[in-house]
Amino acid sequence: MEKPNYGNWVPTKLLILLACGSAAMLALLILTLCFHLSWIWVILSALVLVITLGMFTYMFSFHKKLSFEKGGLMGKVHAFVADHLPWDGKGKLLDVGCGAGALTTRAAKRFPEAQCHGIDYWGAGWDYSLQMCERNAKAEGVADRCHFQKGDANHLDFPDETFDAVVSNFVYHEVRNNPDKEALICETLRVLKKGGSFALQDLFGQKSIYRDFDVTVARLKADGIVSEIHYVKNSEKEIGLPEWMAIPGMLADIGLIYGKK
Ligand SMILES: C[S@@+](CC[C@H](N)C(=O)[O-])C[C@H]1O[C@@H](n2cnc3c(N)ncnc32)[C@H](O)[C@@H]1O
Incomplete structure (x- = not known):
């Protein structure tokens, strides 16, 4: 196999x-x-x-x-997202910017009743592709519940409130054509059902990208975009990344938000 x-x-x-x-x-x-x-x-x-x-x-x-084959830290980063998703696994999940589908297939294995969808624009900057995601889902034995399609995190090709859960990892800072990262988060949350679960991880603590992310978190709650939100700061420490990897410009100031819409 x-x-x-x-x-x-x-x-x-x-x-x-x-x-x-x-x-x-x-x-x-x-x-x-x-x-x-x-x-x-x-x-x-x-x-x-x-x-x-x-x-x-x-x-x-x-x-x-x-690497998944050697140090295994990518897997630990994904596990950290999946561990924080407050979901019973019933229904449909979306992974925004799924790359090679690692978080999508992890979700499918963790939630055996879920249908898991992954979208990515699969641009030239990364060695990822739709075919790679489909091969990985097959290799993990979850191809029947994993669905991948090309898409743009700026404008998701789904109606409002389509999904029961949404996840995303290290994507928003990579969306170079949109400096408004709050708008990207809102677009992800748009396709989540009311009461649905989310766990989104990115470099939220990097002020040059996100300014003051505490303000964003407060606004998401105050504007009623989410009903419950938790913000884990410096998740690199909880994930156990060595200090030499957690330097500015690399994997430093990682943050995770999770909760319910
Ligand atoms: C650091 S990789 C993370 C991939 C995956 N989420 C993971 O955790 O392994 C960033 C991903 O964001 C995707 N990406 C960047 N801009 C995007 C956009 N506008 N829409 C969808 N995906 C995008 C890239 O293609 C790439 O797969």
Whole structure:
């Protein structure tokens, strides 16, 4: 039986790019030494080599720790979302920005009566695809209850109140064409039934993306968009991410909101 392949949030193509950059810099350094070029060139190429090699080593370790086959942290991050979804598993669930379908299939396995839907725009930035999601659902034995389609988190192609539960992980900050992250969250909640359950995780603590997320949480409640909401700050600590991975620009300031509409 085929094994699932959920890819990695540090794509292999980035590692290849960094490895090639390091190799090119090493070649340049050797050339500068062989041809007795000025010391400026030697120092410059050595410096860039150290930087690219450092970046490669860091990203390679990051990739290994995240991977489902090795460190398993991607699975732990998804489990954290699923663990917080206050749902009995009866009805339909939507995973917004499902990537390779890892959270969708996890939900399908956790909630054996649920029909699980995943949407993603599957752009060029990621190695994910509709076919990959379908293969993964088959490999996990949940293909009959997992349904995937192309879609945009900005405008979900579903009528209001379609789903009994909605989940999303690390997607809204990736929606580059929409700086209004609150609007994206509201769009996800639009397709959730009144009384339905949600668990949404992203870099909510990163002020450059979300400004003050406490204000957003308060507004969702005050405007009656949700009836119950809990905000877990710095979930990276509860998930158990090592400190060297939880640095600004990487997996720091993760937040999770969960509750009922
Ligand atoms: C970091 S990946 C997370 C994937 C998945 N949720 C997971 O936890 O493994 C970000 C995902 O967001 C998706 N994405 C970015 N912008 C999107 C949009 N406007 N609509 C739907 N998906 C989007 C990307 O295609 C990618 O799959």
